Amino acid sequence: MRKVNRGKDMREEYNKEDLGAGKRGKFYKKYNQSNNIVLLKPEEAKVFPTEDAVNDALLSLIKVSKAATGKKKSLHKTP
Numbered sequence: 001m002r003k004v005n006r007g008k009d010m011r012e013e014y015n016k017e018d019l020g021a022g023k024r025g026k027f028y029k030k031y032n033q034s035n036n037i038v039l040l041k042p043e044e045a046k047v048f049p050t051e052d053a054v055n056d057a058l059l060s061l062i063k064v065s066k067a068a069t070g071k072k073k074s075l076h077k078t079p
Contacts (some may be wrong), residue, residue, distance in 0.1 A: 040048065048054045 038054075040054070048057060
């Protein structure tokens, strides 16, 4: 196995005490705001094997639906 150049400041190992106390759930709220996890049934996962396949299908469905109803609203969030 090849050695990785860790630089001057990186140690080979760290003790838990060296890292300090962690804060449980520090990024929980921010993570939940930016991620939406959906579980697919096995038969759906066969048809949509990747995240991109699911997203492409959903975006196509949204476009078709908006075209059918005549809505022109953007698909993307604006800050």
